[in-house]
Amino acid sequence: MKNKKLNTILFILCGTVVNLLLAIVCIVTLLIAVHWLVVFFGPNLRSMIPFALIGGIIIAMIIYQRLTRWVVDRFNLADKLTNLFPSRKAPPKQD
Numbered sequence: 828m829k830n831k832k833l834n835t836i837l838f839i840l841c842g843t844v845v846n847l848l849l850a851i852v853c854i855v856t857l858l859i860a861v862h863w864l865v866v867f868f869g870p871n872l873r874s875m876i877p878f879a880l881i882g883g884i885i886i887a888m889i890i891y892q893r894l895t896r897w898v899v900d901r902f903n904l905a906d907k908l909t910n911l912f913p914s915r916k917a918p919p920k921q922d
Contacts (some may be wrong), residue, residue, distance in 0.1 A: 831909040838908060846891045853890070854883030 857879035865872045899905055 831907065832911070834904075835908045835911055838904070839911075842891070842895060845894070846887060849890055849894075850884055850887035853887045854880055857883045857886075 858876065861872065861875045861879045864875070899908070
């Protein structure tokens with residue numbers, strides 16, 4: 828049990844670093860795209876910068892979710908990880 832918790836914590840910490848790197852890459856890519864749009868269409872498109880930031884974060888989250896699911900499936904990690912925050916719901920009553 829203790830080993831599963833350690834594996835889960837390490838997986839979450841590594842995933843957080845990967846998620847931050849993905850967010851930085853996505854945000855920079857969208858900011859470069861906004862810069863090129865400003866060069867071609869004029870400075871009025873600078874108002875798109877906040878949308879590039881939010882869009883970069885959202886895109887990074889989507890990529891991270893898919894990447895995490897792929898890693899868990901690919902390397903059979905489901906049985907090596909544990910749920911750190913168990914559900915508080917009571918199990919359904921069986922009549």
